Amino acid sequence: MEHFRKYILILVITGFGLCPVRAQQPERNLGYFYDEAVKRSPLLKDYQNQLQSNKIDSMRVKAGYLPQVTGVANGLYAPVINGYGFDEVLTNGKALEAVLNVNYSLASKKNINNQLESIHLQSDSIRFATGLSVLDLQKTVTDQYITAFASQQQAVFNYEVYELLRKEETVLKKLTRANVYKQVDYLAFLVTFQQQQLQWKQAELQLKNDYAALNYLTGIADTTRHQLAEPAIEPAFLSSESGFFDQKFGIDSLKLINQKKAVDFNYKPKASVYANGGYNSSFAFQPYRNFGTSAGFTVSVPIFDGHQRKMQYNKLSIAQKTVNAYKEFFRNQHTQQLNLLRQQITDQAGLYKQVSEQIKFTKSLIQADSRLLQTGDIRIADFVIAINNYLAVQNLLRQTNITRLKLVNQLNYWNR
Numbered sequence: 001m002e003h004f005r006k007y008i009l010i011l012v013i014t015g016f017g018l019c020p021v022r023a024q025q026p027e028r029n030l031g032y033f034y035d036e037a038v039k040r041s042p043l044l045k046d047y048q049n050q051l052q053s054n055k056i057d058s059m060r061v062k063a064g065y066l067p068q069v070t071g072v073a074n075g076l077y078a079p080v081i082n083g084y085g086f087d088e089v090l091t092n093g094k095a096l097e098a099v100l101n102v103n104y105s106l107a108s109k110k111n112i113n114n115q116l117e118s119i120h121l122q123s124d125s126i127r128f129a130t131g132l133s134v135l136d137l138q139k140t141v142t143d144q145y146i147t148a149f150a151s152q153q154q155a156v157f158n159y160e161v162y163e164l165l166r167k168e169e170t171v172l173k174k175l176t177r178a179n180v181y182k183q184v185d186y187l188a189f190l191v192t193f194q195q196q197q198l199q200w201k202q203a204e205l206q207l208k209n210d211y212a213a214l215n216y217l218t219g220i221a222d223t224t225r226h227q228l229a230e231p232a233i234e235p236a237f238l239s240s241e242s243g244f245f246d247q248k249f250g251i252d253s254l255k256l257i258n259q260k261k262a263v264d265f266n267y268k269p270k271a272s273v274y275a276n277g278g279y280n281s282s283f284a285f286q287p288y289r290n291f292g293t294s295a296g297f298t299v300s301v302p303i304f305d306g307h308q309r310k311m312q313y314n315k316l317s318i319a320q321k322t323v324n325a326y327k328e329f330f331r332n333q334h335t336q337q338l339n340l341l342r343q344q345i346t347d348q349a350g351l352y353k354q355v356s357e358q359i360k361f362t363k364s365l366i367q368a369d370s371r372l373l374q375t376g377d378i379r380i381a382d383f384v385i386a387i388n389n390y391l392a393v394q395n396l397l398r399q400t401n402i403t404r405l406k407l408v409n410q411l412n413y414w415n416r
Contacts, residue, residue, distance in 0.1 A: 029229040040219035047130040092282035099278030106271040139413040150402040151207040158200040165193040244416035249327040341411040348404040
């Protein structure tokens with residue numbers, strides 16, 4: 001009994017600081033997994049390539065309004081045999097053309113800028129999609145990291161309980177053999193001990209799966225499990241506007257304005273000039289003199305197309321109404337979402353404070369039970385219950401913190 005009392009005193013003095021005795025890998029934090037996910041994401045690389053492609057499209061638009069030079073060569077031979085063949089009045093029998101054409105479209109600078117603006121707006125859409133993908137990736141990785149960290153804490157917690165019960169099982173076995181406790185009490189305790197061992201093993205498997213899912217999500221091909229640092233997540237600055245998410249609706253509206261300008265430019269007169277030079281001959285008369293040049297122009301003026309311009313205006317107006325409806329609905333939902341998350345975080349903070357107070361009382365109860373145990377005025381089972389209650393409250397404290405972290409992660413996602 002004296003040996004058992006010394007064991008209990010050592011357990012209380014160390015504050016139940018039991019932890020698995022195993023070699024730990026270097027610690028990894030949330031930033032490491034986030035950086036790896038961004039670096040390996042094929043979607044983000046796709047967006048980067050699309051932006052590069054849009055730059056090329058802008059250069060093509062500018063190049064399309066420079067003088068276009070083409071070389072043209074045509075040859076014709078239409079023989080007439082015994083009076084049979086194509087009419088030479090039409091075909092001239094034979095012809096050869098080899099000229100250099102230069103065409104230049106007389107487009108206004110505003111028209112060109114509007115086309116460039118269209119590509120720029122498309123790039124803005126890609127940038128918004130990139131930012132949104134980064135936010136989604138950050139939120140997903142953070143959420144999975146928190147899940148894996150919670151599994152890590154749960155595994156440590158279950159191991160602590162297992163180690164505590166294992167040491168008590170050794171002591172109780174000796175005391176039972178010495179007829180201090182009944183065999184049935186020892187067997188009941190042994191069942192609890194074996195159940196806790198299974199829970200510990202189950203927690204280890206869950207941690208292995210959650211950590212593997214974290215690696216899979218970030219594209220890390222590594223089977224080594226590292227210690228996870230506690231995620232340092234705090235609520236971001238609480239803005240009153242949707243900010244980042246509003247950009248999408250702004251870009252959509254600018255695209256509609258750009259399309260309306262494009263419709264207007266389609267109904268403006270179009271003109272181009274051309275010039276060519278080279279050789280063009282039917283070989284009918286002095287073919288060696290058929291070298292020459294020509295120049296000309298074309299003008300196109302739309303007059304009537306059945307009021308299609310107004311119809312296109314109406315379509316763009318309807319599209320703008322759709323954008324406004326989505327924007328209003330999103331803003332209402334966004335405000336409700338932020339308010340709900342703030343309330344939930346406040347509730348979790350209040351619960352965390354209550355659980356912290358309960359831990360103080362539980363530790364005081366264990367210290368009181370320890371003194372009674374030294375005088376034999378308390379049963380071992382009651383002391384074990386007090387220890388388990390302490391560990392259960394500690395587990396509740398961890399779970400409350402994990403829930404708060406996930407809520408903060410959601411708040412930081414929407415509060416942009």
